[in-house]
Amino acid sequence: xxxxxxxxxxxxxxxxxxxxxxxxxxxxxxxxxxxxxxxxxxxxxxxxxxxxxxxxxxxxxxxxxxxxxxxxxxxxxxxxxxxxxxxxxxxxxxxxxxxxxxxxxxxxxxxxxxxxxxxxxxxxxxxxxxxxxxxxxxxxxxxxxxxxxxxxxxxxxxxxxxxxxxxxxxxxxxxxxxxxxxxxxxxxxxxxxxxxxxxxxxxxxxxxxxxxxxxxxxxxxxxxxxxxxx
Amino acid sequence: xxxxxxxxxxxxxxxxxxxxxxxxxxxxxxxxxxxxxxxxxxxxxxxxxxxxxxxxxxxxxxxxxxxxxxxxxxxxxxxxxxxxxxxxxxxxxxxxxxxxxxxxxxxxxxxxxxxxxxxxxxxxxxxxxxxxxxxxxxxxxxxxxxxxxxxxxxxxxxxxxxxxxxxxxxxxxxxxxxxxxxxxxxxxxxxxxxxxxxxxxxxxxxxxxxxxxxxxxxxxxxxxxxxxxxxxxxxxxxxxxxxxxxxxxxxxxxxxxxxxxxxxxxxxxxxxxxxxxxxxxxxxxxxxxxxxxxxxxxxxxxxxxxxxxxxxxxxxxxxxxxxxxxxxxxxxxxxxxxxxxxxxxxxxxxxxxxxxxxxxxxxxxxxxxxxxxxxxxxxxxxxxxxxxxxxxxxxxxxxxxxxxxxxxxxxxxxxxxxxxxxxxxxxxxxxxxxxxxxxxxxxxxxxxxxxxxxxxx
Numbered sequence: 135x136x137x138x139x140x141x142x143x144x145x146x147x148x149x150x151x152x153x154x155x156x157x158x159x160x161x162x163x164x165x166x167x168x169x170x171x172x173x174x175x176x177x178x179x180x181x182x183x184x185x186x187x188x189x190x191x192x193x194x195x196x197x198x199x200x201x202x203x204x205x206x207x208x209x210x211x212x213x214x215x216x217x218x219x220x221x222x223x224x225x226x227x228x229x230x231x232x233x234x235x236x237x238x239x240x241x242x243x244x245x246x247x248x249x250x251x252x253x254x255x256x257x258x259x260x261x262x263x264x265x266x267x268x269x270x271x272x273x274x275x276x277x278x279x280x281x282x283x284x285x286x287x288x289x290x291x292x293x294x295x296x297x298x299x300x301x302x303x304x305x306x307x308x309x310x311x312x313x314x315x316x317x318x319x320x321x322x323x324x325x326x327x328x329x330x331x332x333x334x335x336x337x338x339x340x341x342x343x344x345x346x347x348x349x350x351x352x353x354x355x356x357x358x359x360x361x362x363x364x
Numbered sequence: 365x366x367x368x369x370x371x372x373x374x375x376x377x378x379x380x381x382x383x384x385x386x387x388x389x390x391x392x393x394x395x396x397x398x399x400x401x402x403x404x405x406x407x408x409x410x411x412x413x414x415x416x417x418x419x420x421x422x423x424x425x426x427x428x429x430x431x432x433x434x435x436x437x438x439x440x441x442x443x444x445x446x447x448x449x450x451x452x453x454x455x456x457x458x459x460x461x462x463x464x465x466x467x468x469x470x471x472x473x474x475x476x477x478x479x480x481x482x483x484x485x486x487x488x489x490x491x492x493x494x495x496x497x498x499x500x501x502x503x504x505x506x507x508x509x510x511x512x513x514x515x516x517x518x519x520x521x522x523x524x525x526x527x528x529x530x531x532x533x534x535x536x537x538x539x540x541x542x543x544x545x546x547x548x549x550x551x552x553x554x555x556x557x558x559x560x561x562x563x564x565x566x567x568x569x570x571x572x573x574x575x576x577x578x579x580x581x582x583x584x585x586x587x588x589x590x591x592x593x594x595x596x597x598x599x600x601x602x603x604x605x606x607x608x609x610x611x612x613x614x615x616x617x618x619x620x621x622x623x624x625x626x627x628x629x630x631x632x633x634x635x636x637x638x639x640x641x642x643x644x645x646x647x648x649x650x651x652x653x654x655x656x657x658x659x660x661x662x663x664x665x666x667x668x669x670x671x672x673x674x675x676x677x678x679x680x681x682x683x684x685x686x687x688x689x690x691x692x693x694x695x696x697x698x699x700x701x702x703x704x705x706x707x708x709x710x711x712x713x714x715x716x717x718x719x720x721x722x723x724x725x726x727x728x729x730x731x732x733x734x735x736x737x738x739x740x741x742x743x744x745x746x747x748x749x750x751x752x753x754x755x756x757x758x759x760x761x762x763x764x765x766x767x768x769x770x771x772x773x774x775x776x777x778x779x780x781x782x783x784x785x786x787x788x789x790x791x792x793x794x795x796x797x798x799x800x801x802x803x804x805x806x807x808x809x810x811x812x813x814x815x816x817x818x819x820x821x
Contacts, residue, residue, distance in 0.1 A: 190730060191818045211734050218732020229727045229821060233377035238365060245365050246732035288731070 136328050137164040142196035156182055158354040169329040171339045174348030180332045184298045188221055189213030218247035222289030224299040228281045230273040236284045237269040243291040259287035279310035286318055297322055299331040371744035385713040389753025392703035397761025399699050400790055403692035405780050419658040420673045422649040428674040435648040436676050437590045438502040442495040448644030451491045456484035469640025483657040488513050491646040493602055496564035498595035501550045503564040505602030516587045529558045529582035532598045540634040541601035544578035547594045548586035556580050574605045603639035610645040707804040710749050714808040725812050726820035739809045746805025754797035
């Protein structure tokens with residue numbers, strides 16, 4: 135199994151000091167090359183789950199194992215290295231660096247992974263997402279759909295084992311939505327990369343054979359909200 | 365892409381902010397360089413010029429510094445005169461007797477040697493008469509010894525050489541006593557050539573000139589010393605100009621005796637008749653006594669009623685210590701403050717950009733950049749702005765140096781070139797910039813280091 139989550143817990147403090155549980159996931163698994171869509175209500179903890187898996191946010195407890203390696207409890211710098219080497223991340227708002235061209239955005243991911251920059255692969259990835267003629271364009275010179283395609287290429291730059299995609303089509307027009315999802319799925323298939331994709335879209339979800347509802351995985355979402363006694 | 369390239373791109377992505385920030389640093393550094401260059405030139409000039417190859421200047425009682433400024437730098441108002449016979453007391457060996465035979469005139473105890481001649485063995489005494497001008501330049505009347513015995517240069521080992529012509533002679537068949545040598549700047553400014561005639565004015569820059577001129581027979585090569593700005597005429601000819609004859613004085617009161625300032629009859633310009641000793645005065649005597657006699661001689665002379673002996677080196681050192689160096693430090697402190705303000709502007713510029721760049725930093729972190737990567741990138745940006753601004757400022761400072769020549773040259777005689785390195789502090793500018801750039805980047809770097817990734821994405 136590529137990704138194994140067990141008894142994962144995360145809560146956030148309220149201004150009153152009381153902690154609100156956001157995630158309490160007894161078990162979640164993802165196999166090598168598997169593609170899963172994760173759905174759920176807004177504010178249900180989907181992005182938080184992706185952040186915890188990627189190491190951007192620390193969990194309160196539990197276990198997250200990637201290729202059998204436990205990530206919970208690692209130092210931040212070690213989580214940074216693992217994220218750069220083994221995971222790719224596609225954001226809802228693309229999050230391209232505006233000062234850098236499409237090609238440089240892809241190369242940056244390689245730089246931060248501490249690897250020798252493989253320009254040929256960066257170009258190949260951009261060509262695969264249909265941007266061979268836009269490699270030297272700044273993000274501001276690209277359309278919304280093109281920007282998201284750059285972010286897909288960037289997420290795959292370091293040959294990750296797991297691609298995390300957080301509502302990658304939320305800001306894309308319907309015509310481009312299916313093209314982007316098709317692109318992500320086909321590229322992950324070609325590179326044998328596992329995909330965990332968060333979406334609200336029924337159309338997007340319908341393209342996946344495995345659809346998980348966070349509300350069903352997450353015991354925190356199943357607990358009734360208890361008002362404080364006044 | 366390496367971290368340097370990333371930092372460089374970030375700097376260029378905000379061209380206006382980066383340029384303004386670097387410009388403020390450039391201005392600060394340009395001011396520092398300018399202060400260092402000009403003060404360095406002045407200090408070096410004073411130090412070098414005070415090491416003139418003679419140990420003492422003898423002149424009338426008065427301000428020692430004025431005597432030095434007047435004699436060495438051709439600045440300040442001319443001082444009072446002393447009798448020529450007093451100058452003769454310093455001539456080594458039997459110089460006093462030989463001088464009397466050469467010039468003629470009345471002299472007390474003509475057979476004896478000079479009072480100080482025993483301290484002058486192997487040394488020399490050169491008389492100077494000052495007070496006249498050639499155009500705006502000082503007219504210095506002296507003997508040919510001035511260019512034959514004195515040297516110049518940092519080590520005071522370079523003989524005076526002529527770009528054209530020769531030294532003036534005591535008497536020449538062609539021009540009689542009326543020959544002159546001019547410094548390089550005088551020749552250049554007044555467009556003088558060999559054979560040109562210069563006319564000394566009556567003791568003021570704009571005064572009427574004497575009717576008798578001096579033929580330019582030599583033009584000095586540039587020396588970087590005040591001599592570049594001097595018009596040197598034969599002292600024998602100078603004495604023969606109208607109004608340069610000293611009157612007789614009452615021995616007790618020192619008052620002038622009316623009608624006694626009369627020049628001897630001369631049949632023509634080439635006449636060999638000289639002004640007699642008793643009608644002559646000198647403004648200063650450049651003295652090089654033998655061995656270590658200078659200290660004793662200085663004390664002896666200063667005990668007399670009407671003359672003083674001044675060590676130019678000591679006077680200049682005193683001036684440097686009391687005035688020039690403290691002033692330079694004060695100016696440096698001020699200009700350094702400008703640099704610190706510039707550094708703060710770098711800090712503010714980068715720190716302000718942190719807000720709009722929080723997301724970029726979070727993206728880089730999400731891509732795998734460590735906090736250390738981000739810190740290094742921000743510090744590099746700060747360093748780049750400081751160094752780029754500093755380098756431009758350094759070049760501008762050096763470029764502005766020559767523009768100050770119209771003010772510094774007349775005072776120092778030294779021309780500032782495009783790349784004059786005149787201060788021992790200048791090598792510290794680049795390390796200083798690295799330090800300032802690093803310090804300016806620390807606070808923004810810490811802010812970047814602490815950027816919460818998940819919240820900023």
